[in-house]
Amino acid sequence: MQRFEGQVQLVLYPFALNPTSEVATQAAWCAGEQGKFWEFHHMLYRRQELWNSLAAPLERLVDFAKDLNLDTAALKSCVESGRMRDRMQADKAYGQQLQVSSTPTLFINDNPDNRVVGTRSEGELVRLIRQELNRVRPQGQ
Amino acid sequence: MAKKSKARAQTLSPRQQSPRKSLTPRRWRLKLVIGGVVLAVALGVGGLVRFLQQRDLAPHLQGVGDKHYTQGTAGAAVVIKEFSDYT
Numbered sequence: 001m002q003r004f005e006g007q008v009q010l011v012l013y014p015f016a017l018n019p020t021s022e023v024a025t026q027a028a029w030c031a032g033e034q035g036k037f038w039e040f041h042h043m044l045y046r047r048q049e050l051w052n053s054l055a056a057p058l059e060r061l062v063d064f065a066k067d068l069n070l071d072t073a074a075l076k077s078c079v080e081s082g083r084m085r086d087r088m089q090a091d092k093a094y095g096q097q098l099q100v101s102s103t104p105t106l107f108i109n110d111n112p113d114n115r116v117v118g119t120r121s122e123g124e125l126v127r128l129i130r131q132e133l134n135r136v137r138p139q140g141q
Numbered sequence: 142m143a144k145k146s147k148a149r150a151q152t153l154s155p156r157q158q159s160p161r162k163s164l165t166p167r168r169w170r171l172k173l174v175i176g177g178v179v180l181a182v183a184l185g186v187g188g189l190v191r192f193l194q195q196r197d198l199a200p201h202l203q204g205v206g207d208k209h210y211t212q213g214t215a216g217a218a219v220v221i222k223e224f225s226d227y228t
Contacts, residue, residue, distance in 0.1 A: 004219070005213075005214070006214045007214070007217050007218050008213050008214075008218075009211055009213035009217040009219070009220045009221070010211060010213050010221050010223055011209050011210075011211050011220060011221070011222045011223070012210045012212075012223050012225070013209060013222060013223065013224045013225075014225065014226070014227065015225060015226050016226060016227070017226045017228065018226075020228055021226050021227045021228040025227060028227070032210065037210050038212070041210070044227045045227070048227070048228070052228040087208065091209075100224045103224055103225045104223060104224065104225040104226075105223075105225075106222065106223050106224075107221070108219060108221055109219055109220055109221075129219055132218075132219045133218055133219055137218055
């Protein structure tokens with residue numbers, strides 16, 4: 001992203017594939033209410049093996065939230081209230097409309113032909129972004 | 142008599158064979174035409190299905206964007222929508 005500063009925007013659609021991931025998604029959005037969505041998001045990936053096999057990961061995620069100086073009681077009550085559930089379901093439904101069946105799936109500039117499924121190397125993503133930049137902003141313009 | 146009939150058979154056979162010879166390529170031509178039509182229809186249906194799917198996808202893709210966390214510059218030339226799962 002830094003390499004393409006000012007030229008690229010990433011819009012994240014958490015697409016929970018199982019109940020454990022649903023809890024994590026809601027926790028991330030609840031962390032977002034406290035202004036720390038991205039910090040929590042990155043932490044979920046960094047510590048993935050510590051929570052992703054748990055059937056009920058909320059307590060563990062709340063523990064992690066302490067490290068980010070989040071209000072853990074507020075985070076826990078936010079997740080338990082289920083007020084992020086609709087939002088999560090809406091994103092899931094949106095992904096299903098777009099025939100997203102595995103993650104990660106990327107769409108570049110709303111072009112269904114520019115669908116990138118599966119993990120790609122940084123080099124390949126850079127190439128795809130450059131290709132799209134050249135398409136939308138031909139050289140010399 | 143036998144000689145006569147043999148001679149007749151010899152003179153008749155080219156006449157009888159000639160329509161058969163012309164039927165074979167005609168049959169092949171017919172098969173080729175039918176095959177071509179079937180292929181064209183299949184390609185057309187496939188293309189139509191793909192077109193309809195994509196026409197359907199594009200408006201869906203353009204519709205949503207609010208209430209989502211983003212990184213990078215708003216209004217950038219390249220917008221990437223990422224669907225990802227935490228597990």
